[in-house]
Each structure stands twice: as structure tokens, then as C-alpha cells.
Amino acid sequence: MNPLELSPADFRRLADRLSTLAEQWLTELDARAIAPATTGAASEALFAEGLPEEGLKDAALDALGPVIAGTRAGNARFLGYVLGSGEPVGALGDYLAGVLNQNVTAWRSAPTLVSMERAVVRGLAAAVGCPGFTGSLTGGGSSANLMGLTMAREAKAPANEEGSPTGVVYASTEVHMSIPKALALLGLGRRNLRLISTDEEWRMRPELLERAITEDLSAGRRPLAVVATxxxxxTGAVDPLKDVAAIARRHGLWMHVDGAYGAxxxxxxxERFEGLALADSLSMDAHKWLYQPVDCGVLLFRDAAAARRAFSFSGDYVRSMSTDAVESFAFFEESLELSRRARALKPWLSVRYHGLRAFREAIRKDLENARRLAELVRAEPRLELLAPVPLSAVCFRYVAGLPEAERNAFNTKLLARLNARGRVYLSNATLSGNFVLRACFVNHRTTPExxxxxxxxxxxxxxxxxHAGTVSL
Structure with missing residues (x-):
């Protein structure tokens, strides 16, 4: 007897229990405290016994109650980070992906699911105004950014050239942390990331980008790529993509757009993303503004040959014997990953169920909610808005009666108290040295209330x- 095999009846019984837990979670989601009443010690204690030698059978699921109770509730008022709200039809697609357990790495490994992913990528590219772009689904924006910059390096300064990889990459001072990490991983080093100052709306200043490139060329350095955000x-700032692209092309640089949050x-x-289609590569996260369960990043690129130059180092054991354009296709020739889960089942099923129109409307509502919060902050004299709201991130702070020197400390404590109350969850940012509260609307559940x-x-x-005496007003 196979010790790991389940009968169809046993599988259905376990699946029914999990479905009941999931249904209860969704039913109670809006009433749950967002921040769970737990501690580090308490969460570690749940798993202190380690992994059992003998199986617990159905009782294995009994421990899920405390696990769920200690989980943050991403309800309508979870506005921290940039994390999508986990649309439930997408979650069902993820469930099916786990059961099918296909390695979506080449057509011969997972025929329909490879074709599905290619169709999803083409569809998303067209939907954001980049028709003709191809690519793949990734673990998230960080891996997509790493792959985009790998393509840039291989296109402009191949690693097989004599000597260490060299090249300068340019980005705004608001660049995501995944970009310096990518430069470190590529061997370019963080010292070769040139940060360009932003304007009053936190967007890269094109004239300073031009100046930095010119200075590096004069100094004998090798400009390689520009990362536009x-x-x-x-703050949700969108760099002037069209202007940045013109500069990149004039100097022969690769243009990668980090659109993980906003694209x-x-x-x-x-209209807010004019010039997006001028990118050579583009990252997006469907687990942000397509509301899919994590993980579901996207890398798009203009030229598949550039992706193959960067990633096609395949052993003979994975060589395709087919000459058919579809049947010989392999994602592992165009990406970092060899083992790849069926990420496309989530967005494919979700968009088929709801339609793109529903997602467009949900995004518009998020944008409206962000503007609504900004207006409420402006109307409240005890609060101060710290940045424009071009997309859905709203940065503000409490200022009533507080000397400037005390505002950062007070707002730091305020954020902790606010989140501990459990009704609303915000994150934070630092803008020009100011600690601010940050609400980010990428949540299809959020209402004006x-x-x-x-x-x-x-x-x-x-x-x-x-009233607790933290500050004297």
C-alpha cells in the first residue's frame, strides 16, 4: 500500500474541511481585527513540537484554527504595503494549480498551461498598452526587475567579455530596494547605481539624468541602463517615461521600467503612463493591482532574443526535439527559473470570470478612494498631506500642536497605536526626512466608508x- 496515497473520498473530505475554513475566513474577514492578537513567542510556540514521525491523519488539520487566528486579515481597511487583496476566484485557480502540479517550464512539460501563460502575458501586455511584448510570470517584481536588468547587462555589457562586468545603471532616489539588490547580484555592485534627484512630485528629473550620463561618459565609465519607476x-510617483526613454535611446541605454506597483x-x-511602451523591459505585479493571490509577478520585454541571450544556457538533457514553433517553446530559455508553478491559472480564471472591465473599474475605485482620503486629510487641520497622489498612495501625518522636532517621534508611535487598534492598518514612509503615515489602495474590498x-x-x-501623556499639547 502506498503510504502517501489518498482515496478520492479522503481527498474530498479534507478538501471540504479546508473549503469550510476558507468560507469562514471570507465571511468573517471584514469583522476581524487586521493585526492578530499574537506575539513572536506565541507564533513560534504553535510549531515547537516540530514535524511528527507518525502521521496525524485528519487531526493534522486541527492545528489550522490557531494558525488562521494568528494571521493578518487583509480586509477592506488593510491599506499597508502594496499588497493586493487576494481575489477569491484567483485563489481557486491557485488551488487547482497545486493539484495539477505541472512544471510550466516548456510546452512538452505542460502543454496547455504553457500556452495559457503565454496568452495571459500577451493579454496583459496589450491591456497596459504594450502590444507585441512577450515575457513570463515570475515570483514578483523583485525577480522581474532582476531579470530585466540581467537582459540589460547582456545586451549592453555581456558578462562573457574580458574582465569583470561593468556598467552604470541610473534610477531616481525613489527607486525600489530590489534595484540595488539586483545590481549586487549581477556583480555590477551598488556603487554603480547612480541615483537621480526627483522633482517636487517625486519624479526623476530628466535633465539631471542627462547630466549624469554625460559626466560618466566623460569620466570613461560605461552607462548601461536606466530604470524608470x-x-x-x-508616493506612487510615475517618472516622465517618454522623456526618460528619449534620453536612454539617445545614449544607447537599455530602459527598464519598474512598474511592479503601478503599471x-x-x-x-x-494617460498617466505615456511612454510605457517605449521600455525594453517592464515589471508588473498581478498580485498587486490585479488583486491576485501571491505570488504572481510579470516580466514583459520587447525582444525575446534579448531574453534568450541572457538566460539560454541549457544542458542537452532539456533540449527539445521538436521543430514546431509552439512545441519547442521553453520558458527556461527566457527566464531564471527551470521549475515553475502554474501561476497563470490564477489570473486566467479570475479575468475570465470577472472580465477586464471589472478590474478596470476596481482600479478606478482605488484611485478614487485615494483621492477621497487626500481630500479628507486636507480638510482636517490636525493632519497634513505630505505628497501629491498620482496613483493610490497617500502620505500624511498628524501635526496638531506638535513642534516640528517632535513630529517624527509622535507619528512613529501613532502608527504603532493605530495598527494595534486593529480596525485600520497603514504602513509608513520617509519623505524628506519626515516620518509619514502611508495608506495604499490596492484593495478591491475598500469602500468610501x-x-x-x-x-x-x-x-x-x-x-x-x-491622553496617555505621550506628548503635551
Whole structure:
């Protein structure tokens, strides 16, 4: 008897239990405290017994209750980080992907699922205004950014040239942390990341980019690539993509767009992303603004040959014997990964169920909710808006009666108190040395009433701190 085999009846019984737990989670989601009432010690204690030698059978699922109870609830008022809200039809697609357990690495390994992923990638590229781009689904924006910059290096300064890899990469001071990490991993080194100052709206200044490239050329350095940001993680700023692209092309540089946060908003507001299609490569995250369960990143690129130059180092044991254009296709020739899960089942099923129009509308509602919160902050004299709101990130702070020197410390404590209350969850950012509260709307569940609660909860948390003697007003 196979000790790991389940009968269809046993599988259905376990699946029914899990479905009941999932249904209960979704039913209670809006009423749950966002921050779970747990501690590091308590969460570690749940798993202190280690892995059992003998199987627990159905009782193995009994421990899921405490696990779920200690999980953050991504309900309508979870506005921290840039994390999508986990659309449930996508979750069902993820479930099926696990059961099918296909390695979506080459057509011969997973025929229909490889074709599905290629179709999803083409569809998303067209939907954001980049028709003709191809690519693949990735673990997230960080891996997509790494692959995009790997393509840039191999296109402009191949690693097989004599000597160590060289080249300067340019990005704004608002660049995501994955970009310096990618340069370190590529052997270019973080010292070769040239940060360009931003304007009053936190966008890269093209004239300073031009100057930096010219200075590096004069000094004998090798400009390699420009990373433009389409939705910075702090403020949602979108660099002037068209201007940046013109400079990159004039100097023969690769242009990669980090659109992990913002680029999918081009579904709803394409006018804010003029020049996106001028990129050589582009990262997006469907687990952000397509609301899919993690993980579901996207790398798009203009030239598949450039991807193959960067990633096609295949052994004979994976060589395809087919000459058919479809049947010989392999994602591992165009990406970092060899083993790849069926990520496309989530967005494919989700978009087929709801339609692209529903996602466009959900994104527009997120943008409206961000503008609504910004207006409420402007109307509240105890609060101060710290940045424009080009997309859905809103940065503000509490200022009533606080000397400038005390505002950072107070708002740091305010954020902790606010999130501990459990009704609203925000994150933070630092802008020009100012610690700010940051709400980011990439949540299909959020309503205007939830937006009203953000301000009410911030003021309530501030009142608690004031009455507790944290600050004298």
C-alpha cells in the first residue's frame, strides 16, 4: 500500500474541511481585527513540537484554527504595503494549480498551461498598452526587475567579455530596494547605481539624468541602463517615461521600467503612463493591482532574443526535439527559473470570470478612494498631506500642536497605536526626512466608508497617545 496515497473520498473530505475554513475566513474577514492578537513567542510556540514521525491523519488539520487566528486579515481597511487583496476566484485557480502540479517550464512539460501563460502575458501586455511584448510570470517584481536588468547587462555589457562586468545603471532616489539588490547580484555592485534627484512630485528629473550620463561618459565609465519607476512605493510617483526613454535611446541605454506597483493601473488610466511602451523591459505585479493571490509577478520585454541571450544556457538533457514553433517553446530559455508553478491559472480564471472591465473599474475605485482620503486629510487641520497622489498612495501625518522636532517621534508611535487598534492598518514612509503615515489602495474590498474610518481611527489613536501623556499639547 502506498503510504502517501489518498482515496478520492479522503481527498474530498479534507478538501471540504479546508473549503469550510476558507468560507469562514471570507465571511468573517471584514469583522476581524487586521493585526492578530499574537506575539513572536506565541507564533513560534504553535510549531515547537516540530514535524511528527507518525502521521496525524485528519487531526493534522486541527492545528489550522490557531494558525488562521494568528494571521493578518487583509480586509477592506488593510491599506499597508502594496499588497493586493487576494481575489477569491484567483485563489481557486491557485488551488487547482497545486493539484495539477505541472512544471510550466516548456510546452512538452505542460502543454496547455504553457500556452495559457503565454496568452495571459500577451493579454496583459496589450491591456497596459504594450502590444507585441512577450515575457513570463515570475515570483514578483523583485525577480522581474532582476531579470530585466540581467537582459540589460547582456545586451549592453555581456558578462562573457574580458574582465569583470561593468556598467552604470541610473534610477531616481525613489527607486525600489530590489534595484540595488539586483545590481549586487549581477556583480555590477551598488556603487554603480547612480541615483537621480526627483522633482517636487517625486519624479526623476530628466535633465539631471542627462547630466549624469554625460559626466560618466566623460569620466570613461560605461552607462548601461536606466530604470524608470511607474509607481514608486512611497508616493506612487510615475517618472516622465517618454522623456526618460528619449534620453536612454539617445545614449544607447537599455530602459527598464519598474512598474511592479503601478503599471497595471494603465488598465484604467493609460494617460498617466505615456511612454510605457517605449521600455525594453517592464515589471508588473498581478498580485498587486490585479488583486491576485501571491505570488504572481510579470516580466514583459520587447525582444525575446534579448531574453534568450541572457538566460539560454541549457544542458542537452532539456533540449527539445521538436521543430514546431509552439512545441519547442521553453520558458527556461527566457527566464531564471527551470521549475515553475502554474501561476497563470490564477489570473486566467479570475479575468475570465470577472472580465477586464471589472478590474478596470476596481482600479478606478482605488484611485478614487485615494483621492477621497487626500481630500479628507486636507480638510482636517490636525493632519497634513505630505505628497501629491498620482496613483493610490497617500502620505500624511498628524501635526496638531506638535513642534516640528517632535513630529517624527509622535507619528512613529501613532502608527504603532493605530495598527494595534486593529480596525485600520497603514504602513509608513520617509519623505524628506519626515516620518509619514502611508495608506495604499490596492484593495478591491475598500469602500468610501472605509476611507472615512482611516481618518477617524488616526485621530482616535492620536487622542489615546495624547491622553496617555505621550506628548503635551
Amino acid at each position: 511607474a509607481g514608486s512605493v512611497n 497595471l493601473a494603465a488598465l484604467a488610466v493609460p 472605509d476611507v472615512q474610518m482611516v481618518v477617524a481611527e488616526v485621530l482616535a489613536a492620536a487622542a489615546e497617545l495624547t
